[in-house]
Amino acid sequence: MPLTLDDTLHLLISLVWVLVVFGAVLTLAGFLTWVERKMSAIMQDRIGPNRANVRLFRNWRLFGLFHIMADPVKLFFKEDFIPAGANRVLHTLAPIISLAVPLSVFAVIPFAGPLQIHWKDLAAAQIPLVGRFFPGDTLHLSDFLVTFQVADLNVGILFIFAVSSLAIYGTMLGGWASNNKFSFLGSMRAASQMISYEVGLGLAVVGVVMVYGAVSLSTIVTRQGELWLGIIPKWGVITQPLGFLLFLACGMAEIKRAPFDLPEGESEIIAGFFTEYSSAKMMMFMFGEFVEWIVLGTVVATLFFGGWQVPYLSSHGINIPLLKIELLWTGFSYVQQHPLALQLVQVGVTAVQAGAFAVKVLFFVWLIGLVRWTLPRFRYDQVMKMGWKMVLPLALINIVATGVLLLCEQNLKPILQKVLGY
């Protein structure tokens, strides 16, 4: 089947989103190298990195933001060391895996609501250059849907789990291929911890899948825009409060952040699985960890905090049924008079949604950082005990309770709607 012009444009838009998402995530990860140190500093009443400067016509310091540039430059010029007896191929492969894997999770995250374009059809012949490749085709811009997502997989959540479980190969291979006892111990710890918490992580999400009846992330986010009792947005945190807490805790254990940072431990096993790494490879491990940090913030925001949803706001207008507030964009006389105004308003709504998503992600990134610098780390047996004896039973209870409540809601909903009258 030849590629139609519409498909080509969809493909091109996806490619643009790939660049946008990669750019945004890597920029944020770069900033996090600075944020982590600065944040811990000011939480502990210190100042943090502020000495790297650029001497133009003044001595610029910008709160130490130049450390973002100074650190990679320093690390790149370190010796790239592979220890004797190490498996050279796997030793080099491990940091690549642990950086590439968390990055690919972002492929299924929707970062703004779909935008319906109602403009006009364009014949391929009208567009310069394009007409030669698509003879007789038309670009149906009168009814064109732009999705703000790299790939709208209908198994979105499963894809996230499948891919993020691969991250364990990075740590395992890194520890094993280094030919170092400390590295190996660190990677063993990482492996058992990640496998234990993967169970809790998966079960915590089952509740979300039950409530919204879908595993596709775009569907889950769209359904989170529905209103409960006509006023409360049906965000995951409201329908699944226990699931949210369990997911956040398991997620932090999964990405090996404090208070679960047992694979690293300076006093016990040096740097754990990346003891034998230096230079750019060590930087890739660190960077992979920061990207995983963003991944967790993003997934939590998507599954439990409505993704790109802004409460009551949609591409049609603002709507709160219980308070009988209904504001349609088409209701404004200005929008009715100008054909393109509605389109512009909808583009604006999409921009607001993307902004809301960014704010939510940044909030969770901040929260995870805050947790890291607040809680003391667990002992290893405590981590295992918590994973299997606390999180797993609670997640199972959560699934059963969700099922019971869903049945109750289905039977009570018509009665409630009659009572509240919406």
Add this chain to the structure above:
Amino acid sequence: MGRKRELTWIERFYFPEIVRGLLVTARHFFVNLFTQREIQTFQWPEEERPISPRWRGRHRLNKREDGTTRCTACMLCATVCPSECIHIVAGESPDRKYEKYPVSYVVDVFRCCYCGMCVEACPCNAILMDTQDMRFGAGTPEQFILTKEQLLDW
């Protein structure tokens, strides 16, 4: 120190206590983000930290009114010094009022542990550690062996 007590059931539930801890750190975060009120750091080279007058720093030799050292080379400081960092070579004083004077008076600052016992031992109030010099640094180890001229020159 407080006696170890039983946890209440809310504390054992763990999550409320986590939230309480997070509120404490978040308060510090926002206070320091916007006001820097509670930050304890001194930005050292630009900002001097107030030093107590009792603070023991680099040594110096006290002078008489005519500019010569008050030291009479009695060797009390060199004897009391636990790290044996003071080396004195005594000579006959040109001034008739005093018996001896130090021909050389060397303090090996790398060996010094800044205990201040030399200052306490000195009967003539000759060696002092009140220079309040925090920026005492040098490029080579030899520069940390202070001669009599360097000790007098303060």
